[in-house]
Amino acid sequence: xxxxxxxxxEVKVAPTxxxxxxxxxxxxLPQLVLAPSLLATFVYVFVFGAWTIWISxxxxxxxxxxxxxxxxxxxxxxxxLRWRIAYTNLFLFSTLYVIGTMxxxxxxxxxxxxxxxxxxxxxxxxxxxLAISFVVTGTVxxxxxxxxxxxxxxxxxxxxxxxxxxxxVQRELAIYxxxxxxxxxxxxxxxxxxxxxxxxxxxxxxxxxxxxGASMPRIYRRIILPAIGxxxxxxxxxxxxxxxxxxxxxxxxxxxxxxxxxxxxxIYVYDLIFQRGQLAEGAAAAIMILxxxxxxxxxxxIWTNLRQRREARDG
Amino acid sequence: MASLTIQNVKKNFGSVPVxxxxxxxxxxxxxxxxxxxxxxGKSTLLAIIAGLESxxxxxxxxxxxxxxxxxxxxxxxxxxxxxYALYPTMTVRGNMMFGMESRGVPKPAREEAVARVAELLRxxxxxxxxxxxxxxxxxxxxxxxxxxxxxPKLFLFDEPLSNLDAKLRVEMRTEIKKLYQQLGKTTIYxxxxxxxxxxxxxxxxxxxxxxxxQFAEPRTVYDRPANMFVAGFMGSPPMNFLPAKIAVSSSPSxxxxxxxxxxxxxxxxxxxxxxxxxGQPVILGLRPENLPLFDRRxxxxxxxxxxxxxxxxxxxxxxxxxxxxxxxxxxxxxxRFESHALHAVGERVKLAxxxxxxxxxxPETETLI
Amino acid sequence: xxxxxxxxxxxxxxxxxxxxxxVVYALLTLFxxxxxxxxxxxxxxxxxxxxxxxxxxxxxxxxxxxxDYWVQAWCKFCVGGTCKGIQPFFYNSVAMVVPASxxxxxxxxxxxxxxxxxxxxxxxxxxxxxxLGVFMPGQxxxxxWAQVLGFLGLTNTIAGLVFIHCVQGLSxxxxxxxxxxxxxPDALIKAARIDGAGFWRIFRKIVLPLxxxxxxxxxxWQFTNIxxxxxxxxxxxxxxxxxxxxxxxxxxxxxxxxxxxxVESAAVLxxxxxxxxxxxxxxxxxxxxxxxxxxx
Numbered sequence: 001x002x003x004x005x006x007x008x009x010e011v012k013v014a015p016t017x018x019x020x021x022x023x024x025x026x027x028x029l030p031q032l033v034l035a036p037s038l039l040a041t042f043v044y045v046f047v048f049g050a051w052t053i054w055i056s057x058x059x060x061x062x063x064x065x066x067x068x069x070x071x072x073x074x075x076x077x078x079x080x081l082r083w084r085i086a087y088t089n090l091f092l093f094s095t096l097y098v099i100g101t102m103x104x105x106x107x108x109x110x111x112x113x114x115x116x117x118x119x120x121x122x123x124x125x126x127x128x129x130l131a132i133s134f135v136v137t138g139t140v141x142x143x144x145x146x147x148x149x150x151x152x153x154x155x156x157x158x159x160x161x162x163x164x165x166x167x168x169v170q171r172e173l174a175i176y177x178x179x180x181x182x183x184x185x186x187x188x189x190x191x192x193x194x195x196x197x198x199x200x201x202x203x204x205x206x207x208x209x210x211x212x213g214a215s216m217p218r219i220y221r222r223i224i225l226p227a228i229g230x231x232x233x234x235x236x237x238x239x240x241x242x243x244x245x246x247x248x249x250x251x252x253x254x255x256x257x258x259x260x261x262x263x264x265x266x267i268y269v270y271d272l273i274f275q276r277g278q279l280a281e282g283a284a285a286a287i288m289i290l291x292x293x294x295x296x297x298x299x300x301x302i303w304t305n306l307r308q309r310r311e312a313r314d315g
Numbered sequence: 316m317a318s319l320t321i322q323n324v325k326k327n328f329g330s331v332p333v334x335x336x337x338x339x340x341x342x343x344x345x346x347x348x349x350x351x352x353x354x355x356g357k358s359t360l361l362a363i364i365a366g367l368e369s370x371x372x373x374x375x376x377x378x379x380x381x382x383x384x385x386x387x388x389x390x391x392x393x394x395x396x397x398x399y400a401l402y403p404t405m406t407v408r409g410n411m412m413f414g415m416e417s418r419g420v421p422k423p424a425r426e427e428a429v430a431r432v433a434e435l436l437r438x439x440x441x442x443x444x445x446x447x448x449x450x451x452x453x454x455x456x457x458x459x460x461x462x463x464x465x466x467p468k469l470f471l472f473d474e475p476l477s478n479l480d481a482k483l484r485v486e487m488r489t490e491i492k493k494l495y496q497q498l499g500k501t502t503i504y505x506x507x508x509x510x511x512x513x514x515x516x517x518x519x520x521x522x523x524x525x526x527x528x529q530f531a532e533p534r535t536v537y538d539r540p541a542n543m544f545v546a547g548f549m550g551s552p553p554m555n556f557l558p559a560k561i562a563v564s565s566s567p568s569x570x571x572x573x574x575x576x577x578x579x580x581x582x583x584x585x586x587x588x589x590x591x592x593x594g595q596p597v598i599l600g601l602r603p604e605n606l607p608l609f610d611r612r613x614x615x616x617x618x619x620x621x622x623x624x625x626x627x628x629x630x631x632x633x634x635x636x637x638x639x640x641x642x643x644x645x646x647x648x649x650x651r652f653e654s655h656a657l658h659a660v661g662e663r664v665k666l667a668x669x670x671x672x673x674x675x676x677x678p679e680t681e682t683l684i
Numbered sequence: 685x686x687x688x689x690x691x692x693x694x695x696x697x698x699x700x701x702x703x704x705x706x707v708v709y710a711l712l713t714l715f716x717x718x719x720x721x722x723x724x725x726x727x728x729x730x731x732x733x734x735x736x737x738x739x740x741x742x743x744x745x746x747x748x749x750x751x752d753y754w755v756q757a758w759c760k761f762c763v764g765g766t767c768k769g770i771q772p773f774f775y776n777s778v779a780m781v782v783p784a785s786x787x788x789x790x791x792x793x794x795x796x797x798x799x800x801x802x803x804x805x806x807x808x809x810x811x812x813x814x815x816l817g818v819f820m821p822g823q824x825x826x827x828x829w830a831q832v833l834g835f836l837g838l839t840n841t842i843a844g845l846v847f848i849h850c851v852q853g854l855s856x857x858x859x860x861x862x863x864x865x866x867x868x869p870d871a872l873i874k875a876a877r878i879d880g881a882g883f884w885r886i887f888r889k890i891v892l893p894l895x896x897x898x899x900x901x902x903x904x905w906q907f908t909n910i911x912x913x914x915x916x917x918x919x920x921x922x923x924x925x926x927x928x929x930x931x932x933x934x935x936x937x938x939x940x941x942x943x944x945x946x947v948e949s950a951a952v953l954x955x956x957x958x959x960x961x962x963x964x965x966x967x968x969x970x971x972x973x974x975x976x977x978x979x980x
Contacts, residue, residue, distance in 0.1 A: 029883045030802035034810065037795050037858065040851045041814045048828035049820075055827065064827075108715060114708050124967060125716045128723070131963035133912030135929045136956045140722045143945065144743065154743040188719070192971055204400035207367050212414030212461075213388035216704075222413070226404040245821050248914040252933060269823040274919065279827065286824040297819055301812075311447075 049290070056284040062277025073284040083285065086265045089175055090292070093182070093264065094243040100183040101239060102232075105190025110220065112191070113198045123195075126188035134185070138252025141181040142168065145253075168254065171261040178253055178262055182246070186239065193235050197228035230307070237300050244292050265289050318343050319364065319469060319501065324373035326359055333359050335525040337373070341518075346495055346502045350512040351522035352548070357505045358473060360522070364503060365471055366390050377469060388418070393462035394471040397478060399454045401446040401461070408442040411461050428464040435494075436460050452483050459494070472504040476511065488514060509549045513537065521545045538672065543681040546600050546674060552638065554600045555648045558678065563593040569621075569675070571599065571644040579644060581621030584670045590684050591675070597684065600674035603638065606650035609667040621668040625650075627658045641666070730754060730949035737945050757950035761935070770951045772924055773931035777911055778958075780842050780927055784849040785906040791850070792857020792902060797891050799858070800865040801873050802883070811862060817855030822915045833920060840922050848920065849910045856909075857902050864898035865891065900969045908959040928955045 059069040077083050108126055112119055129137065144150040147166035155165070167173035201224050209219045247266040250256060256263040256271075265285060272282035319341040326334040334356045341347050349357040362368040364375060366387035374381050382390050402410050408429060415425045433439045436456045446454060455475060462470060475491075476484045492515055495502060506512060512519050513533045520530045521544075529541035540546035546554045559571045567583035581599075583591070591597065609622055625641035625648070632638075637652045641664065650666060658664060675684040725743055733748040759769035799811045829848055830839075838844030868891065876886045917927040932955050935948055 030798045031804060033883075034795060034798045037791055037854050038810060038814065041817050041854060044825065044851050045813070045816045045820060048825045051828050051831075052824050064831075104715075108712070111708050111712050114705070116705075116708060116712065122712050122716060123971070124964070125719050127967065127971065128960065128963060129719065131908055131912075131959040132956050133914065133929055133959075135912070135914050135932050136952050137722075139932065139948075139952060140726055144722065144725065149737070149945070151743060184719070184722075202398060202400060204396045204398050205402060207365075207387075208394065208396060208400040208461075209402070209413070209417075210367065211365060211387045211392060211394045212417055212465075214413070214417040218417055223402055223404075227402075229404070241819060247822065248929075251914070266821070266823050270826075270915075273823075273826060282823075283827065286821065286826075289821045290824055293819055293821060 052283045052286055055279055056281075056287050058280055060279035060283070062279065064279060069280065073280045074288075076281060077284050077288065082260050082263060083265070083268055085260055086263045086268045087288075089262060089264050090244065092175060093179055093246065094240060096176075096179045097182050097186070097243050098236060098239045100179065101187045101190045102235060104183065104187040105235070106194050108187065108191040109194035109198055112195055123192070126191055128188070129185045130189050132185075134248035135252045137181060137185050138249045141177070141184070142253045145177050169258055171258055174254055174258060174262045178250055181253060182243075182249060185249075186242070190235055190239070193231060193238075194228070197231040198224060201227050233300065233303075237296065240296055241293060244289060265292075318378060319503070320374075320376040320379075321360075321364070322374045322376070324360070324363060324375060325371050326356075326363060326368065327371045333525055334363075334371075337525075337527055339520060339527065339530060341501060341503070343501055344499050346504065346515060346517045348504045348506060348512040348516035348519050349522055350506055350509055350519055350548075351528075352507060354524075355522040356525045357507075357522050361471055361473055361503060361505045364469070365392055365394055390469070391465075391467050392469040392471055393465040393467040394473065395455075395458045395462050395475045397474040399446070399458040399475075399478075401454060401457060403446050406443055406445055407438065407449070407457050407460075410446070410457060411464050414461065414465055425464075428466070432460045432463045435463070435497075451479050452487060455479065455487055456490075459491075463498075468501065470500045470502040472502065472506075474506050475504075476506070476508070491515060509551065513549070519549075521548060523548075539683065540600075540674065541683055543598065543600070543676050546676070546683075550602055552603050552649045552651075554602050554674070555606075555646075556676075557599045557601065557644060557646055557648070559597050559599045561591045561593060561595045561597060563588075563591075569597065569599055569670070569673075571623075579623055581623070581668055581673075582619060582670050584619055584673065587675060587684070596678050598676040598678050598681075600676060601648070601668060602672070603649045603651040605669055605672050606641075606648065606666045608652055608656060609665040613667040619670045621670055623666045623668060624663055625666060627660055627662045627664060630658055630660065639664075726949045726952055729945055730757075730947075730953055732946055734944060734946060753944075753946040754950040754954075757947045757954060761944075761947055761951065770928065770931055770935075770954055773926055773928040774954060776842060776921075776925060777927040777929070780845045780849070780917075781907055781910045784846045784853065784910050785903055787846075788850045788853030788857050788906055789899060789902045791854060792859075793861045793892075793895060793899060794887070795854070795858040796861025796863075796865045796898075797887055799862045801868070801870070801886075801891070811858075814855055814858050817852065818859060820852075826915075826919055829916070829920070840920065840925060842921070842925060842927075844920055845916060845927070848916055849906075849913070853906050853910065857906065860902050860905070861895075861898055864895075868894055897969065897972070900966060901972060904962055904966050904969060907962060911959050931955075 054066065055064060056073055057069060057071055059065045059067045112122055116122065145165070145168040147153065147164075147169065150165075152165040168177045205223055205227070206219060209223050214222070245266060246264055247270070250262055250264050250267055254262045256267045266289060269282050269285045269289065272278045272285060319339070321337050321339040324334055324337045325332065337356075337360060339347070349360060351357050359368060363370055366382065366385060370383055375383055377390060377392075401407075402413060405413065411429050411432065412425055415428065420428075429442070430439075433442060436459060438453065438456050438460055441449060441453055441457065446457070449457065458475070472491075476487055479487060488511055495515070504511075504515060516533055518530060518532055519536045521528045521536060521541075523544050529536055529545045531539075531541075536545060537549055540549065540554075543556065547556070557571055559569045561583065562568050562570045562580070567588050568580045569583055571579040571581070606623075613620060615622070623643055625643045627639055627641055628647065629640040630637060631640075632654065634654065636654050637656050639650050639652050639656075639658065641648050641650055652658075676682065677684055721743075728746050729737060730753055731749045731751070732746045733750060736746065736748045757770055759771050760767065761769045795814070799807055799814075833839045833844045833848075836844070836847075838847060872890055873886060876890055881889065911927075912929060913927075914929045914933070918930045918933070921927065921930065932952060935951055
């Protein structure tokens with residue numbers, strides 16, 4: 001029998017019966033299961049977003065009005081003193097907050113990384129603020145910053161009568177009290193992230209550097225910290241995000257005051273929408289907050305995707 | 316160049332003793348391999364030599380100088396790690412420069428050292444790359460390069476080839492040996508692979524459970540292992556152990572197996588007659604290559620040659636030779652035959668045993684008699 | 685080195701190492717004090733009488749002690765029109781947080797399972813979209829939510845808040861769970877499929893038993909965040925339906941009225957207690973979850 005006779009023979013196969021509906025559905029089961037959440041998120045993100053954008057260019061007063069009104073709300077926003085103060089505060093607050101928490105968080109992480117005994121105790125103490133709501137933190141620190149009952153009064157009682165710490169009632173300085181409180185709340189969290197990063201560094205690297213003759217500070221500077229570079233970025237993103245959305249803390253501490261000295265965009269939005277009934281302008285302000293978020297989130301997402309792809313390639 | 320002395324070094328982690336008293340004297344220019352199974356303490360000993368771990372007791376001396384409390388960077392040593400430990404954010408050149416920069420070596424000297432070592436290891440074209448752009452073998456060479464630019468007194472290797480695939484491992488092993496022959500630096504090399512130990516070492520320190528079992532040249536460790544652990548650890552496939560008794564009646568012999576079937580008598584080697592007594596139980600150690608087929612090259616009259624009849628159980632041809640599992644006195648024994656030997660399972664074969672190469676161990680202490 | 689022990693770089697560094705250790709401990713203790721001062725103050729103040737507080741300030745050594753204020757805070761204090769203390773608001777919070785946490789975690793786990801083990805074309809993109817929800821600023825969705833709740837007839841109800849938190853929490857929980865499930869070897873799933881198990885069976889018998897760590901983390905995270913949340917609680921509830929965070933603001937935000945610091949302190953502590961207790965007892969998992977979820 002030659003080989004050709006095999007290859008040329010046609011093999012007849014019975015046609016496959018149509019798969020029952022149930023089976024076809026079950027192959028789509030994953031998608032079906034995901035669908036409700038997907039729908040909800042889609043609505044939550046895109047529909048709500050689009051709706052807000054539409055309102056911001058509409059004639060809405062204290063009730064939604066869907067007629068187009070142009071982009072003048074955005075222009076009006078920037079002319080408004082209160083908004084400008086809010087935005088400036090946001091920059092000031094974000095910068096100080098991010099730098100402050102990162103410095104303190106990193107310092108604490110490095111300190112704890114020195115294999116201290118009772119490490120768990122210290123970690124617990126630094127992290128507990130995370131479990132407390134901003135409302136509570138803001139309230140308590142407001143009491144502490146209050147000149148008549150808080151820190152200043154305590155110093156007076158201890159005899160240091162010329163001590164002044166009334167920042168919270170001073171227009172120019174109040175924002176810094178908010179900054180300090182926010183740093184207090186978040187640095188434990190940052191510490192936890194950095195600590196995990198420090199611990200993930202290959203110990204052999206450190207041993208090699210020690211044998212190479214580097215001192216511990218040099219090892220930290222040249223080897224450990226660069227190795228956890230991506231974590232810095234991740235922490236930065238999380239902090240910035242939280243700074244931009246700050247609302248509860250300011251409300252609890254200063255209600256945006258004294259006057260409007262510590263107002264931030266999120267408070268302004270709330271004010272416009274729920275106190276003053278200016279929906280369109282409020283929506284515009286909300287969109288501006290979103291823009292601020294997108295400004296760094298979009299590059300960050302692109303960057304992480306590129307990095308992941310590059311790492312997969314290099315192996 | 317240094318000599319290294321380890322005096323009664325003990326190390327405990329908490330209450331767990333990891334090193335129970337190590338004594339080693341390494342001569343200048345020697346390549347000493349610390350070999351042993353996982354958990355024997357060899358890596359800990361290396362860490363102590365490097366200054367990365369402190370001793371619980373005892374002294375470490377480099378060049379007669381006690382260095383117990385001297386930090387690693389002042390011990391004038393260099394180390395190559397199993398994971399290479401190359402600084403990921405620096406280029407190859409940066410990796411090699413880092414140590415010298417940390418120690419304040421002036422720039423021209425640094426450049427010269429890097430150029431010299433890069434040429435030696437043939438990594439000049441890799442200097443601008445980062446570690447994640449290198450293959451395993453290249454990373455290994457860069458790791459060695461980083462150690463070499465130091466020009467240290469003592470070279471430490473911590474299982475450097477374990478992360479490489481088999482073929483690369485053999486290649487790099489030869490490279491390391493060539494480098495050693497060229498540079499002649501005192502080296503302490505840790506591995507769990509006894510083939511690496513045999514091929515690279517001037518002297519091998521076999522470690523087990525926190526103690527040095529034997530510290531001698533490879534040939535000695537292989538032919539005259541100090542105890543059953545060393546005998547079983549070195550050599551692959553491992554040495555076969557058969558319980559036996561000494562009989563001094565007519566001709567001094569080692570008698571195997573009295574249970575099922577006839578006892579097998581093997582002549583006792585001449586040098587051993589004074590060390591044993593009649594009726595003494597021993598463990599007979601025979602390496603697989605010491606159990607070849609009895610053929611024309613062997614003569615039954617040779618005084619130290621014994622013969623064994625055994626039944627073939629498993630035949631494993633490896634290409635270069637054939638490993639055969641036979642049953643002797645009820646125990647499974649691995650023998651090494653030449654590759655053209657084709658035997659069927661169940662066949663009976665006759666093996667030749669050179670009793671001068673056999674080892675006798677005391678069953679209680681497991682030491683060599 | 686196959687490190688059985690963790691490595692302490694300061695032990696072989698001689699006297700400098702020992703001095704450095706002292707400095708390290710000193711700094712850590714100093715920081716610890718700064719962290720502990722606020723809560724200590726609040727706790728102490730919840731036991732002092734008003735006279736003591738006004739004489740010695742809030743940060744003073746207590747000269748009085750009474751458990752009265754806790755009782756007042758719980759059931760007698762006047763907030764938001766009613767004088768039943770903080771109690772009703774506490775229960776409102778519980779009624780809101782428990783269902784919301786459980787539902788959002790459950791859905792998140794299933795979503796995470798789908799997105800990590802049952803990939804289909806486009807599933808990564810969908811995952812990205814679902815993650816977007818994490819970043820949405822609250823202010824942007826206030827109005828739309830108001831519309832939706834009105835449409836569903838859930839305005840000013842706890843159920844409405846539960847719904848909001850479920851939808852918003854979905855993004856977080858899906859993210860956490862998916863990142864965790866990705867680490868379950870695909871081989872397990874393949875073996876199960878060859879064995880004939882289907883979608884739900886694999887989830888129940890293989891994935892779920894491996895889930896306790898991430899479920900705990902997600903539950904703790906959701907519980908804490910939803911309990912502590914203020915904006916939505918404030919906007920979408922009123923009167924006696926308000927959760928506890930709102931009550932606390934009303935309580936202590938009162939501008940010119942004389943502050944009953946002791947009762948307020950007790951109330952604040954009651955409000956902070958549930959998440960705090962959960963953190964103290966489940967803190968390990970909390971921490972692990974943070975580091976796994978946030979470093980993506």
